[in-house]
Amino acid sequence: MSVVEDRVLVAVDAWLRWLPSWSPGHHRGRARVCRRCTGSPLLTAAGIGRDVPHQVTHALTTRMQRIIDRIVDDFTQQELPMLHAELTGEEQRASGGYDPSAGLEPEFDGLDPDPDPADGSQPYLFTLAGLAAEAQPPAPEPRPPLTAREREVLRAEIARADECAETVGNELCFALMAHRTRIETAIERFVEPQVQALLDELSAGLEPPQ
Numbered sequence: 001m002s003v004v005e006d007r008v009l010v011a012v013d014a015w016l017r018w019l020p021s022w023s024p025g026h027h028r029g030r031a032r033v034c035r036r037c038t039g040s041p042l043l044t045a046a047g048i049g050r051d052v053p054h055q056v057t058h059a060l061t062t063r064m065q066r067i068i069d070r071i072v073d074d075f076t077q078q079e080l081p082m083l084h085a086e087l088t089g090e091e092q093r094a095s096g097g098y099d100p101s102a103g104l105e106p107e108f109d110g111l112d113p114d115p116d117p118a119d120g121s122q123p124y125l126f127t128l129a130g131l132a133a134e135a136q137p138p139a140p141e142p143r144p145p146l147t148a149r150e151r152e153v154l155r156a157e158i159a160r161a162d163e164c165a166e167t168v169g170n171e172l173c174f175a176l177m178a179h180r181t182r183i184e185t186a187i188e189r190f191v192e193p194q195v196q197a198l199l200d201e202l203s204a205g206l207e208p209p210q
């Protein structure tokens with residue numbers, strides 16, 4: 001089993017363990033389009049259709065994306081010294097403040113920490129994004145600009161990192177296809193009955209009073 005296949009197996013198992021706890025009422029709707037899920041080849045590979053609730057798909061795409069990111073990070077660290085130094089510097093400059101998106105569970109990672117309040121509900125007294133802005137440390141010293149040669153090397157390294165991400169992404173899609181049946185069965189068992197119940201409830205509410 002390859003490293004990717006192995007990690008996909010572990011991540012799909014984790015998602016399958018999480019899925020029974022999912023419930024549509026526990027998660028607020030999201031008005032904006034998710035860049036991670038929309039049109040994701042990962043979901044096609046997993047055999048997940050468009051009518052599956054977003055939180056369910058997001059929990060899977062995030063787990064898969066983390067596998068890709070980690071392999072690309074390792075590759076960058078080992079093979080792309082300039083990009084690695086650049087990213088490490090960025091991290092150090094960015095660290096220290098409160099980051100509402102750090103250390104989130106896969107189901108919430110990458111989502112807007114402050115989704116628009118649903119119609120009719122109270123607006124938030126404060127937002128997580130606002131707190132994060134207040135907690136930012138003062139701006140660090142600007143560093144010297146890169147030379148033309150350094151920029152060239154950096155561009156080439158970024159291209160290699162992109163290539164790595166694409167190769168890993170393709171391999172991961174193939175690995176994910178092997179789990180289609182398990183994924184489909186779990187959605188049929190844990191998600192569809194809840195969605196159906198919600199739809200029944202909504203249509204009952206729409207019936208005219210007797």
Ligand SMILES: [Zn+2]
Binds near residue numbers: 034035036037061
């Ligand atoms: Zn998503």
